Amino acid sequence: MKLFGAFSFLLVTYFLYGFYINQYEVSVVPQQITREHAKNLNDYKGVMNVHTDLxxxxxxxxxxxxxxKLANLDFLMFTDLNIFNMPTTFESYHGNLLVFSAGKYSxxxxxxxxxxxNQESIGSNLGEAQVKLADLxxxxxxxxxxxxxxxxxxxxxxxxxxxxxxEGLDGFELLNMKSLVNRAWEESKISTIWSLLIYPFNPRLSFLRLYTEPTDEIALLDKMSQQRRIIVYGGTEASARVIPLANYFIRFPSYKRSFEFMSNHVxxxxxxTGSFNSDRTKxxxxxxxxxxxxALDMLGDPKGFVxxxxxxNKSHxxxxxxxxxxxxxxxxxxxVKPKDFFEIIIIKNGEVAARIxxxxxxxxxxxxxxxxVQVRVSPMLPLPDAKKWITWIYTNPFYVTP
Structure with missing residues (x-):
């Protein structure tokens, strides 16, 4: 009886806390239905490293x-693993969503x-693909x-x-959602489990608690960018793994939710213009x-950042x-000005040159x-957490030559 009473108390406490954090807004900028492009520039957001049931x-x-589409993306890049002769059926416009059919290979x-x-084949098997990749x-x-x-x-x-x-590699993922979660698990299993427990009430808060700066990837970026041009990307690694629950199946996290967490803003x-070939090339x-x-879009819509x-008299x-x-x-x-503490960091050759x-x-x-440039914000997270500095925006480098 005492055990049942203790369990009931914990369950009620859990749901009361869940109701509390459900009302908690983690966005650092005011929520708006629409946000304008930056002056003279157009901002289009999209995701890559996305898996289907292939x-x-x-x-x-x-x-x-x-x-x-529900996540209001402008473009999407499929990257199913080790699929050869990748089907291009879906590579087109779907409403306002531009879809790329790429691939990911071992x-x-x-x-x-x-x-x-130009849809050049990577090969018909893994051996041919690896030869092609080695050449590139x-x-x-x-x-x-x-x-x-x-x-x-x-x-x-x-x-x-x-x-x-x-040298032939165009770039690498600075952020990868699955890697971030794995890193959080290694650092604190208890904190990761707590984030999973509060996920149903506030998914954005759940992920923000787990977020840590990708220090190794940033160090690699700063090292390589002083040697040659290198580009960094954000990868959602979205697969929406299915979890069986009674007679239902839950995708965790859902594709839509994964797409709302983080994206690349072109x-x-x-x-x-709506012309597929032209827009795909752009x-x-x-x-x-x-x-x-x-950008970590879960912290707020960055559209308008420049x-x-x-x-x-030229803008680059x-x-x-x-x-x-x-x-x-x-x-x-x-x-807009964030409602929480923030700073714009100018980084030169891997060292902080200015904080504004x-x-x-x-x-x-x-x-x-x-x-x-990095833009960091410090939102106040609900108990048992507190303020936490999180990078909202990472830009690709500018290369200023002599």
Whole structure:
């Protein structure tokens, strides 16, 4: 009887706490139905590293596409594992959603995302695919203009890259949702279990509790970007694994929820027009060139954020290579002022060059180097947590040459 009473008390307490955190808003900016593009730039968000039931996912492509539409994505890149002669049936516009059919392939101990703009086959089996990938990786940086090769989760246990990063690799995942969760589990199993328990009441809070800065990936970015051009991406690794519950099946986390946590925001000076071939090329070129930033959208819609280098009456997007000149500046603007503590961090050659607490800033560039921007916020999380600094936005580097 006492055991039953104790269990009932814990259950009631759990649901009362769940009701409390269900009302808790973790967004650092006011929620709006729509947010405007930055002036003279168009912001299109999308996700990559997405699996369907062709590999490790739990649903067909049509279901995933419907989930992406509900998450208000502009583009989606399928990357099913070790699928050869990838079907391109779904590579088209689906309403306002642009869909890419890419693939993810085993290579050595790692996984590589491969996409060909002209739909060139990677091979009919894993052996042929690895030969093709080896050839691409051996080329000079940027030599392959019509293909994209990305290293996924470079430090994930069991799938980490060893040795030097090949020149032919376009970039790697700075953020990978599954890697972040795995890292949280290794650091604190109790905290991870608690996040799983509160997930049904507040999914965004549940993930934010687990978030830790990807320090190894950032160190790799800062090291490599001083040697050559390198692009970083955000990978959702969405598969919506099915969990049986009584006579029902629950996808955890759902595709829609995964797509709402984090995305890549492409910045373009021209708009998407609805023409599939033209728009596909525009998004591809932006992803290839690094003209985008990665955002934790769960902290708030970053649409309207912009970071550009202004030089000789020209604006240069992140990912650009610009020759140094006098009066060159890095201009950063947030869509709105966050309601919590925040800071814009200017990083030069891997070292912090400036910390700014204004939503708009102009940083005078003193000399050549590799510059990038991080925007950090410090939301107040409910008990038993407290304030926690979290990076909201990561830009790709600007390459300022002598």
């Amino acid at each position: 590999s490790s996912g739990s649903a067909p492509a049509s279901f995933v596409i419907a989930s992406a 290579y050595l101990d790692s996984r590589l995302i491969y996409y060909s703009l 990786l051996s080329q000079k940086t940027g030599a392959s203009k019509e293909s994209l090769t990305i290293l996924t989760h470079p430090y994930k246990a069991g799938y980490s890259w060893s040795g030097e990063i090949p 910045l373009m000076k021209s708009e998407l 998004i591809f070129n932006a992803l290839k060139s690094g003209n985008f930033y990665i 970071a550009t280098i202004e030089s000789e 997007l992140m990912g650009s290579e610009i020759k140094f000149s006098k009066n060159m500046s890095l201009k950063v603007s947030l869509p 607490n204004d939503p708009e800033t102009v940083y005078q560039i003193p000399e050549p180097g590799v510059y990038r």
